[in-house]
Amino acid sequence: MDFSDILASSIHDIKNSLGLIFNSLDDLVDDPANQLADPRKASLIKHEVQRANNNLVQLLTLYKLGNAQLAVRIAAHNLEEFCEEVVAECQAVCTALGLDLDYDCDPELTGYFDWELVRGVLTSSIGNAQRYAHARIRLSAAEEQGMLVIRVEDDGAGFPAAVIDLLPDDGQPDWSSESETAPGTSRTRLGLYFAHQVARLHHTPEAFGRIGLSNAHHLPGGCFELWLP
């Protein structure tokens, strides 16, 4: 067992503890007799716990990917069902934050992807949008240019240029680069790196999956895009 294995197993333990904290907070929020915290505050704590948890899951997934141990299960899925599940999962926190979360998707749309991995990418992207949105977050899925594109948009101030620069329009993002130390980018980096890796795991003989960042697509704020072949 080398050090990275020890790290991985500790992360796993921490993650399980966070899971318990998270679910206990759930109970607290639901309990009308609760005198300890007002439900809104508890929801916000839940939000942070969930973010931390997502980060750990991403780390563990990347660790396994690095060891070529990650089994990817790509299958055909209905996108409306998928969006419904992602939105249901993030709804409680959005409500507590006073944000409106909805989805837009053709009920007939089908895509090929690993349900759990892509769900991880999107919940963490929505988690990020929750920090910057003004009043709205929208999840959407559509077929464009022969690919499936899933977007997470918000109506906040949009991504700062330093974040958008992390992803050049063409070619590989340079994750090792230390040059841009703009505030806010380090936190987004793991999420983007994870999303990028998950996108690349989806490929056909013709195309690879990829991610994109832009501002003011439909909503005025940031727009995260996941393109899958």
Next chain:
Amino acid sequence: MAPPADFSKKTYLVIDDFSDMRSVMRSILHSLGVTRIDQARDGNEAIGLMERRHYDVVLCDYNLGSGKDGQQVLEEARHRALIGVDTIFIMVTAENTREMVMGAVEFAPDNYLAKPFTKELIKTRLAKLFERKSDLAEVNRALVAKDYGGAIAALDTLIAGKPRNLAELLRLKADTCITANRYDDAMAIYDEVLEGRDLNWAHLGKGRVLFQQKQYVAAQEVFERLLELDPNFIPGYDWLARAQFAQKAFPAAEKTLQKGAKLSPRSVERQQRLGELALSNDDREVAESAFDRAVAFAKHSVHNHPSIYAGLAKAKSANDKHVEALKVIGEIDKTFGDDPEAAFYKASTTAVVKRRKGDAQGAAEAFAAAGEAMNALGELASPQLALEMVKTCSELGEPEKATGYLRTAIANNHDDHAFLAEVMHVCEESGIAEEADAAIRAIQQDVVRTNNQGVRLIKQGEFGAAIELLRQAADEMPANKTINLNAAKACIIKMERNGTSPEEIQLVRRYIERVQHVAPGDWRLNDVQTRLQRLATET
């Protein structure tokens, strides 16, 4: 949006070794309006509960501490029919168990739930699964009755409506077509799916069809390509090894299984096959460690079997650890009690180990006991036992003593090509390949001739003669599925034309029981059973 599902009317079983997790799950379910929840802290407790009550939903953690794991709970529950196809089994996984679960060969849960999860996630998942199960109710009913034609028809109706889970339905239909021996239909589905997308299950299915059609070279190519595309797709290794084995590429098959077992070690079947192959390839260390694992994982598995201990004992003795080997054989008694198959394996393995140890008298005694145990098992002894007997006889330097058992095994399985390939493999090792090859050919010709003659007599309306002929053959080869099925059919057709008789109905029942014993999933059974039932209710 799915229609609102009523969670409150259903019964739930939560299985987790961690009391905090159980209470989290319970409180989530409570908040969804669920009232009927049972809990179990380990696999045995869960199995005990499932023996007594029917559950609509089972939520089972994969990791259950030292006893059975979640996969073993699922296997035992499905294998022993403690849960039906109407039960939703959800495997709760942590990200470090995802791959282990995916290595499962035979039984897959209805859904995976990755930890951590929220109450909203469980709610939407369950609602979706309830909806799916109710859509598939008719298909499931047909599958349980082994009415594959009915299941395929019901699936076609669903597929025509182009539902959201079209791909899932196509996959199920193709699987059912394979079980029903409708290989061309299955192939058409896989080809169509693969035109759109490189999906691993469709490649695997295509290879399986080619394998069933005995196109081993083509099957191997498909499996190799599949593993190139997706090296972590575990069932691909199992099937590639089978295709290699069928082409007698034994060392290659061993290597393939080794790769699969490394990625997903917790399959008893995979470890045992690897152990057997390694033993016959004389890779003694690989064999011992594979059987070591097989024995360890089998301990809590419904698939535990004396042959696994026998394999470990032989592997140990091949590595000159005879004392340890005898100790392993001692475990057979402790684990299986006075099961007649266990008695056979214990005796035959003891004979081999004692012989290698130089204890000629002990070996001879055990060998005699093995023969007795074999005879005690009677007409329906598993064909694997005959193979084991061949190995034992040849190990004791008396391969010709095995020919009688061999003939029975071949006659009972004249059209089972995978089994015959194994027979040839064992006989080659034992130096009686030529005899075996000749025997297989002669017996096959014999059986086929009898069978065809019976079928011809039926067509000519000479039922008496047909029944007489097939009846005699069926009594000579009580475990031969094809002969017994045709004997049953001859009686049924006669009764359908000329009216029933209680004796003949009884006779048909016996043939059906024999087939059910040796091949409970045989695709031809349903037709015969349905027709018998119709006749029996007429009288």
